[in-house]
Amino acid sequence: MKLNNYEIKGIIKVALLFFAFLIGFSSLWFTNNLVKKLASQERDKIATWANATRQIASSDGDNDINFIYEIIQGNTTIPVILTDEKGEVIGSRNLDSTYNIVTDRKIEKKIEDMKAQNEPIEVLLEDGKKNIIYYENSLLLSQLKVYPYFQLGVIGLFLVMSYFAFSYSRTSEQNKVWAGMSKETAHQLGTPISSLMGWVDYLKESENNVPQKVLDEIDHDMQRLSLITERFSKIGSEPTLVSYNLYDVLEESVTYINNRTSIKVDISLKNEELFKKVSVNVNKPLFAWVV
Structure with a gap:
């Protein structure tokens, strides 16, 4: 086997x-x-x-x-x-x-x-x-009685430090692999998404009798895919923080989710006035991912 x-x-x-x-x-x-x-x-x-x-x-x-x-x-x-x-x-x-x-x-x-x-x-x-x-x-005999335990302690400490060092190295290597795969995924998704966005623009300009609401929703989904691609491309990189109004960031995510869930489910923000007064430094694509 x-x-x-x-x-x-x-x-x-x-x-x-x-x-x-x-x-x-x-x-x-x-x-x-x-x-x-x-x-x-x-x-x-x-x-x-x-x-x-x-x-x-x-x-x-x-x-x-x-x-x-x-x-x-x-x-x-x-x-x-x-x-x-x-x-x-x-x-x-x-x-x-x-x-x-x-x-x-x-x-x-x-x-x-x-x-x-x-x-x-x-x-x-x-x-x-x-x-x-x-x-x-004698002092020599007393030291010999303690020596093996001291020796085992040093060996044990060395083994523990070695274990954590190798574990950290392995974890770091795995993180680099995942980050590389994420960036490659984002790169591979970029081409078809750009093509699909072009087709959406073509449908908007052509006379194919496609309802405007359908085109708008397709456009929203394409923007969502672009956002996901951007998130993948940022994995393993230092995020850039920009100041946003907290209400605007949350409302954008809530609106997208409400349009794609059952009508029996309603997601809303409480204390809207409070959120409108708050500005935060965030990376918008990653923050929306958490929300």
């Missing part, structure tokens, strides 16, 4: 939409897997950091303190807060410089946020006490 252009365009649109969803799903799946791996690695780093902290707290001088300090100092990306079992802040790392762990009440809110984001890690000390490590995702 042969498909027409509209069916082919529909299939192409569905295919493009399918591939767009496939790209979006693949991006989300890949990024989510990457985020999970990074989150696992960060928790392992914090666990190592916690173990180093425990060894520092219980060190008797036999351990390699410098190596342990290097482990602790090696964390340069993950925000960490260390508290005792009573919740008193002992230390912190990679926090914003606006935090003051001694006097700032915001530190308590920060601890609650960290607790909600990641499960705290308890560090058991040799004296039976324990410290608690709170931490949150």
Whole structure:
């Protein structure tokens, strides 16, 4: 079965939409897997950091303190807060410089946020006490979580803009085609209409006993055809506005319609005096078309 252009365009649109969803799903799946791996690695780093902290707290001088300090100092990306079992802040790392762990009440809110984001890690000390490590995702991990949605948003915005651009281009092209066809129609109608008007003039001047009323009505219809031709020729062009009395323009259309409708139908203008006082800038052929 042969498909027409509209069916082919529909299939192409569905295919493009399918591939767009496939790209979006693949991006989300890949990024989510990457985020999970990074989150696992960060928790392992914090666990190592916690173990180093425990060894520092219980060190008797036999351990390699410098190596342990290097482990602790090696964390340069993950925000960490260390508290005792009573919740008193002992230390912190990679926090914003606006935090003051001694006097700032915001530190308590920060601890609650960290607790909600990641499960705290308890560090058991040799004296039976324990410290608690709170931490949150690094800036890189937080950005990676948001990145796929930002990427999809940009892709979606690009697709929407492309769709409207192509739609506008297609509509503009169609309008140009219709305007060209209208002008060509007006041009083709011009020749027979001119010929018919000549024949009407011939009938008026000849002695063929054609009633004058018939000739007048034929003449009115020819003028109407000329008006229609002029309307078609103006499609796609900037209309020229001329000042007319509103009553004269409306009365001309009403008179033409009344002469060609049933005698049971009467079309008339109300508030004629008001219309006679109004002048408007219109394109008469196009305005009469609307009326």
